[in-house]
Structures are given as C-alpha cells and as structure tokens.
Amino acid sequence: MKPVSVLNGNLLRHWRRWAPVVVLLALCILISLFNGNFLTFGNFIRLLNSAAIPIVLCMGATFIILMGSIDLSIEGVVALTAVIVSLLVLNDISPYAISLWAVPIAVAVGGLMGLLNGILHVKLKTPSFMTTLGVGFAGVGIATTILGGATIRISDQTFRFLSLGRVFYIPMAVWIAAAAVAVAYVIQERTRLGRWLYAIGTDEMTARHAGIPIERTRILIFGVAGLFYGMGGVLAAAQFGQGHALISQGRLFTTITAVVVGGTALSGGVGSVINSVVGVFIVVVLANGLVLMGVEPYVQQGVQGLLIIAAVALALDRSRLDVVK
Amino acid sequence: MMQPVLEVRNVSKSFPGVKALDNVSFHINKGEVVGLIGENGAGKSSLLKVLNGIYQPDEGKVLVDGREITITSPRHAFDSGIAMVFQEQSILPTLTVAENIFLGREEEFLRYGLISKSRMNAAAAEELKKVHLSIHPAMRCADLSFADRQMIEIAKALSLDSRIKTDVTILLDEPTSVLEQKEIELLFRIISDLKQRASIVFISHRLEEVLEISDRVYVMRDGQIVQELAAKNATVKELHQHMVGRQLHHEYYREARQATPSAKTVLECVDLNKDGAFSNISFELHEGEVLGIAGVIGSGREDLARCLAGHTSPGGGRLLIDGTAVHFGAAYDATAKGVGLVPSERKVEGLVAPFSVAENMTLAALPKFVSGGIISFSSEKAVAADWVSRLKIKTPSTATSAGSLSGGNQQKVVLAKWRIAGVRVLILDHPTRGIDVGSKEDVYELVRDMTAEGLAVILLGDTLDEVIGLSNRILVMRDGEITARFEAPPGGKPTQVELVRHMV
Numbered sequence: 001m002k003p004v005s006v007l008n009g010n011l012l013r014h015w016r017r018w019a020p021v022v023v024l025l026a027l028c029i030l031i032s033l034f035n036g037n038f039l040t041f042g043n044f045i046r047l048l049n050s051a052a053i054p055i056v057l058c059m060g061a062t063f064i065i066l067m068g069s070i071d072l073s074i075e076g077v078v079a080l081t082a083v084i085v086s087l088l089v090l091n092d093i094s095p096y097a098i099s100l101w102a103v104p105i106a107v108a109v110g111g112l113m114g115l116l117n118g119i120l121h122v123k124l125k126t127p128s129f130m131t132t133l134g135v136g137f138a139g140v141g142i143a144t145t146i147l148g149g150a151t152i153r154i155s156d157q158t159f160r161f162l163s164l165g166r167v168f169y170i171p172m173a174v175w176i177a178a179a180a181v182a183v184a185y186v187i188q189e190r191t192r193l194g195r196w197l198y199a200i201g202t203d204e205m206t207a208r209h210a211g212i213p214i215e216r217t218r219i220l221i222f223g224v225a226g227l228f229y230g231m232g233g234v235l236a237a238a239q240f241g242q243g244h245a246l247i248s249q250g251r252l253f254t255t256i257t258a259v260v261v262g263g264t265a266l267s268g269g270v271g272s273v274i275n276s277v278v279g280v281f282i283v284v285v286l287a288n289g290l291v292l293m294g295v296e297p298y299v300q301q302g303v304q305g306l307l308i309i310a311a312v313a314l315a316l317d318r319s320r321l322d323v324v325k
Numbered sequence: 326m327m328q329p330v331l332e333v334r335n336v337s338k339s340f341p342g343v344k345a346l347d348n349v350s351f352h353i354n355k356g357e358v359v360g361l362i363g364e365n366g367a368g369k370s371s372l373l374k375v376l377n378g379i380y381q382p383d384e385g386k387v388l389v390d391g392r393e394i395t396i397t398s399p400r401h402a403f404d405s406g407i408a409m410v411f412q413e414q415s416i417l418p419t420l421t422v423a424e425n426i427f428l429g430r431e432e433e434f435l436r437y438g439l440i441s442k443s444r445m446n447a448a449a450a451e452e453l454k455k456v457h458l459s460i461h462p463a464m465r466c467a468d469l470s471f472a473d474r475q476m477i478e479i480a481k482a483l484s485l486d487s488r489i490k491t492d493v494t495i496l497l498d499e500p501t502s503v504l505e506q507k508e509i510e511l512l513f514r515i516i517s518d519l520k521q522r523a524s525i526v527f528i529s530h531r532l533e534e535v536l537e538i539s540d541r542v543y544v545m546r547d548g549q550i551v552q553e554l555a556a557k558n559a560t561v562k563e564l565h566q567h568m569v570g571r572q573l574h575h576e577y578y579r580e581a582r583q584a585t586p587s588a589k590t591v592l593e594c595v596d597l598n599k600d601g602a603f604s605n606i607s608f609e610l611h612e613g614e615v616l617g618i619a620g621v622i623g624s625g626r627e628d629l630a631r632c633l634a635g636h637t638s639p640g641g642g643r644l645l646i647d648g649t650a651v652h653f654g655a656a657y658d659a660t661a662k663g664v665g666l667v668p669s670e671r672k673v674e675g676l677v678a679p680f681s682v683a684e685n686m687t688l689a690a691l692p693k694f695v696s697g698g699i700i701s702f703s704s705e706k707a708v709a710a711d712w713v714s715r716l717k718i719k720t721p722s723t724a725t726s727a728g729s730l731s732g733g734n735q736q737k738v739v740l741a742k743w744r745i746a747g748v749r750v751l752i753l754d755h756p757t758r759g760i761d762v763g764s765k766e767d768v769y770e771l772v773r774d775m776t777a778e779g780l781a782v783i784l785l786g787d788t789l790d791e792v793i794g795l796s797n798r799i800l801v802m803r804d805g806e807i808t809a810r811f812e813a814p815p816g817g818k819p820t821q822v823e824l825v826r827h828m829v
Contacts, residue, residue, distance in 0.1 A: 190439040192431045198419055199428055206415045209379075210429035211400025269419040 019314060020263045020278045027282060031289035038292055045170065051284045052163075052173035053239070057232040057255045058262075058276040059184035060114070060225030065259050067221055068201040068268025069121070069128035074229055074255055076139020077113045078248035081106040081233030083143040083152070086243020090156035093147075099158050107230035113139060114226015118219030128222075136252075143245040152243035163238035173235050180228060184273040187224065197221050201268025257304060258283045261311040283307070328391050330355050330492045330524045331376070331407065336385030338371055345371040346382070347548040355492055358516060358525045360535035360556060363545035364568055364621075364789065369528055372545070373496055376526075377409045378402040390491055400429060406491040408482035410500055416474045418467035423449030425466055426481045433488075452480045456515055472508050475500060479515070486522050493523040499623075501529055513538055530621045530829045532561045544568055562822075569789070569821040577766065578794025580815040582773040586614035586797055590648070591781045592633070592664070592750050597642035602628035603805040606642070610750065615772065615782045617796030617813070619789060619824050625805035626785055627669075630752050633783065634666035635659030646750075660689055665743035669755035669785075671732070675739040678728030682720050683709035685727045685738050689746035712741040716771060733764020740771055751775065752783045757791065769795060789821045801827040 032038045057074055064071040087094045088102030096102075113135060121131040154160060165172040188194040196217045199207040208214050236247045262279020264271025286307065290300045329352035338346040346368050353359045363369050374380040376387065378396035386393050389405050396402045399409065416425050423446045427433070434445045442463075449462035456476050466474055482495045501509045516525055516538055529535050535542060536556050544552040544567040552567040589612045598604040603625035610616050620626040632639050635653030643650050646662050653659045656666070668674035676685055686709045687694050694705045709723040716737045720730055727738050736756060743751055753772070757765040772782060772795055786792035792799060793813060801809040801824055809827035811819040 186439070190442070192435075192440065195420070195424060195428070195431060195440065199417055202417045202419045203415075206417060207428070209399035209415060211398065211403070212429045269417075 110230020
C-alpha cells in the first residue's frame, strides 16, 4: 500500500518538474506536423534570435519571482536604457559616439533602477508590485520625455554587431543571452545571494532567524535584475537600430509569462533560471508556430493569455492553499 | 559550585493583558539535560523565545558562561552557542539537506565568492553521521519524511559543536511529538552521547520521557517556575500535581448557573476520523450543554473543532445534526446547519478587523439584511445596536472598526455574529485567550446565557480550569483519540490531576 502512494507522490513531483520540457517538446512536434518549415535550420536560428532578449530579461525576473516578489518595471528599465544607449552611440540626434563604452553605462543605469526598486520596496515597506509598477512607469515617462516623441536612428555598426553580427552562424544576441544564462546560473547555484533568495522566497521568517540579511539581499537582487533588464535594453536598441520608448512594449507580459510557464512559482522558492529558459522557448515556439500556421496576431495574444493561466493552474499545488488572492 | 553554561536570572516578560514570564530564574550546567514542563500557556515557549532572541525580556538578564549577554536574534543566539530545535520546523523544503544545515553560514565554504557544493555536502555528511542519518546531503528536504527533517534540524544544531569555542546548549522543543518509537530511542541515544559536548533543555508533554532523559526538571505554571526537582526521585504523578497547582473557584465560572441539558441531541459524531489528526471520535451533544474537550497541543482537538465547523472534511465516520447525517464541504455548509466556530486566532479568523462592529456582526447572516440585492443599513444598525446593549459591548458606536476594540469586546462581537446567524451549536476555541480577567468573566456569563436559551457549546478551553469550570461533560483527547470522558456537574467536578493523567 504505502510504497505505491510514495511512488505516486514522486511521480507527480517529477511530472511537475519536467512538465515545461514535455510541453515544449509536444509543441515542437505538433507544429512540425502542421508545417514543414518549422524544423529548418533557418527557422531554428530565427527562434534562437527571438528568444535572446526575452531570455536576458527573464534571468532578472526569475530571481525576483523566486524571492516571492514581482517586478513590473521591466518595460520602464528597457525603454530608458535603450534610449540612453542609443544617445551614446553614433546616432542622428546627439553628438556623443562612445560606441561600445555606452553599453556598461546603460547596463549600470538598469542596475541603479533595480536598486531604486529594491530600496523603495524594502525601506518604505511598499509591496514590490506597486513600487516596481511606479518605477516602471517613471522609466517609460523619462525615456519618452528625453526624446520628446522622436525616434533616434543608430548608425553605429560596431554597436549593432551586438545583435546582428554572427559568430559561427549564430547571431551575437544569442551568444550574449547564453552568457547571461551562465552568469545567472552561477549566481543562483554558487553564491550566497542565490541561496538566500530561495530561502527568502520559501519562508522569510526562517531565513531571518538563520541570520540572513533579508533587506540587503532583497535590494541587491532587485539591483542584479536591473542589470539584466539594462542588458535587455541594449540588445533591443542594437537589434532595431533605433532608440524609442516603445521599443519595450509587450516585454513585461512576455517575460512574466515565460517565467511562469517555465515552472517558477509566483509564490516564491520554487523554480530556476533554467526553467525560465525553457519557458521562453515555449512562448517563442508557440508564437513562431502560430505565425507559421497563419494565425492572426490578436488571436496569438489571446493564446498567450490562456497559456499563462493554464501554466499557473498546473504549477500550483492548490490542495495546500487555503486562501487565494 | 560549577559555573552554569546558561543562566536566566529574574526574567520577566509582559504582553498586553498577560504576564508571560514572571521573575523566572533558570540555569543549566555543562553536560546536563534539563527537562522543562508545564501546561500550554504556562510560559515554556516564552522562555525559549527569550533564550533564542525572539523576545527581549522586560526585566532580568541572560548569562552565557557567566557573562551577561543581550541576545538580539535567533542567529545571535546560535552564534553564542544556543541552538533551538523548533517544534514547528525551520527546515526549508526547497533547499537541500546540506543547504539547510548551513543556511546563513555559507562563508565557511566560499572560494572566490562562490560556494563549494562538494565541500558543503562533505561537511553536511559529517553532521548527518553524528545523528546516524543515512541520507544524501544533496537531497531536497521536500522529499524527506517529517521525522527525517526533525533529525536534520538536530544535526543543524549539533553542527555548532565543532564550530564555536563556547559550550553549546541545545533547546529541544517537543522533539518527540512527531517521532516514531524507534526514532525516539535513537534521539535519546544521541542525547546521551551529546552530554559530553553539550547541554540540553528538553521540553515535552510526555512526562515519562522527560523523567527518563533529564537530570533535573523545571515545572512552569502561569509564567513562573513553580518547582525544580531532581528527575531521579520524581514521579509522573508528582509532576502532574506541580503542573496543575491551584484550586477551582466555583463562583468564577458561574457554576450555579450551569444549565441541565435537555435530552434532545443536537449534534452527534459516530467514529469520526481524519488522517493524521484524530480517529474514532464518537459523542453526543445536547441542547443547553457545554461539552469541554481537554488535550495538549497536538492532541487533535483543534483539528476536530475545525472539522466540526466545516473548515476541513473528515476522512470517515458520520456527523449528524438533529439525527440527520450531514456533510460539510465548507464552513458555509456548517453555518447553514447552525454550527458556528469562534476561532482562537480572533484577529485573523474571527474578525474582519477594519470592518465596523455592525458589519462584523451581520457577516454570517448577511442575507437576512438584504432586500432586492441591497443591504439595509438601518436594519443592520438596529440589530447590531441591540446586541451591543445585550452583550454590554464597550464601543463608541456600531460604526467603530472592530479591530480598535479591546480583546474582550472583540470576542463579544464574534459571539454576537453567531447569535445573529442563529447558530444552535457554537464551538469555542480558546474563547478567552489574550483577554483580561474581567472580560473573561463576561464571556463565561455569556456562555451561561446561551446555554440557558438552549444553545449547545463545544469548548476548547484556554486552561484546564476553564474547561472544568464551564463544562457539563468533558472529553479528554490524546494523540487524536478520546482517552477519557467525565461528567462535570456543579459540585461534582473532576480535578485537573484526573484530567491531566489522560492528557499526557
């Protein structure tokens, strides 16, 4: 009797752990049945390329969500850092042309906005939901104001190489995203910050009792997430060759969807940056597949919306929840 | 005389309305096992929280190795050589065994800022060996049994031993309540081993165990240490006596007004059971009766109460209201059948604190105040005002937010809510917890009023005294089962010692 129930419990847990991968594989098989173009090298590169920026953004967002918080400032940070980096490389509006030196500056701005998120959230004890929403809106606002509604055209080819250049057939943006995953994975697995964010996301009181500096950890994690968003802004500018606040549109939803679909729990403590990479591919493959199958863009959005709800419903062990807010 | 490893001198700690610790002095010598016993609410947990840095004492001092220290946090206590093994576990299920053991203390394994997992796992394996636990340090704690996690918690405490210079004191808060007999024996062997390296404070409701493992025993009651005795010569019966202490005051509980229940059964349980909570529960509850349920934390009486109120579903057995079998899928169903629960967590579960007195009172019976989909404020207000005067609730108005009232008045609002909803069975879970003495008497008066009107009450008292004083009949529960039943007519009440014997 007993071993069976134990086995079932393990199977269920393992299924939950591997569900995102199964979903991704099933999607790939399904789409390739409908459309032979899906399984081509060209399409594979296209998939990787469209996954690059979401993956970089997801690295930051995953940390925040693992900690049990939420970050809605993604679009604001991406908009502002994209505009700043565009103004600092060779362009048609501003006289600065410091080329690649602009990258660390923009990333640092992202980090500072993240720190601002963290400091406001922790020191004013405001929910991360509200704080990051506010900082995000401020970011978009500032980005729009700087340009007064205009669009910057980037003519710096060295800078654009960051996205468009190819090394071994693979776009540079993909290599950068891979590096971001590696960095995030090391932070998650091998640093105290990574260990502590899991502890905080699981049970903040226990973490506090163990002597973990909760406030500092929270602020730093928001800062680290900001760095990733900053890099995301840089890549977006490099990809489109433009600086504009609208460059960030829709990225918040994609990022959070990917994190959740990948199996990281919104309640914190469960998940991984690797899960989010899988999550990004689910979202990207689905979008790609819908395009290949000729589905209308608005219907695509609807499908994404349903996807996130389905993922949350599947991921949560709701039998243990008394109250759902 | 030998210098105590850990000493508490004249420590007091008060909370609004309660003196949790009253001039407590306590010490433990190197290599000693000290038992700490007392009823729920006697002050054991408060004392532990002071030693663990969660509470700061109002008066008195704590000394480690003869030096006075102010323990500021559990981590600080840990670094000072005081490790606590919590009753409600502090193992994080999402982390691995090794990660849990060294949580917050990863510095030791850092190289160039990165944690060496292999070294951490090796060190954890060492600690696991000390508690004879053969599990892999890289296993996720979610995949382990409750007992294994408890042992990991102990391993975590022991990891201090090789890492600090001062002597280690380990506080074990009810470590055996979740362990099987074999594991308890193992734990006791480990404790014996440990005596060479550490001192141990052992808290348990199982008095035989306390006597078996301890050198000395402290008995607490009402926030004070009332007795200190050598375990060698003590008996379980003696410990019971000291735990219980005081005598009953008949007047206090309005015994003269104790109603004689009618023969009519309102609620009946037949072999009610729920996995891991309670089993074989059968009893009848009559109109106008107060049925007391006595038991320590973990006896299953809280689970039973929640189940009867529809908050959880039983695993098996039958529940009958007026002789008809009912099934409660949610508290809503129970309310519809006339069963209400006054929960012990008043501020969280009993009241919607920001709501007004009137809004709280009508919450469970809102349909009565609605016509055409609109809540009638005037009838709501009228009914609320009526109950405010009937229960003598001290509130500026019915529009005052309930959260701003005193504990006793809040409790009356909760009682009024169920009266308005027209319940016939009211389950009172620690109805007088955290309220002052005067208000307690008001609540007792109200219980008598209700039974006089034919309501049936199930009482999980805050103290044994209260259960004995208020009840017509008493059930004693231990480990999820009913272990004894007592009739408790005025003048013929069982003593606390008689009840305690069946509780622990």
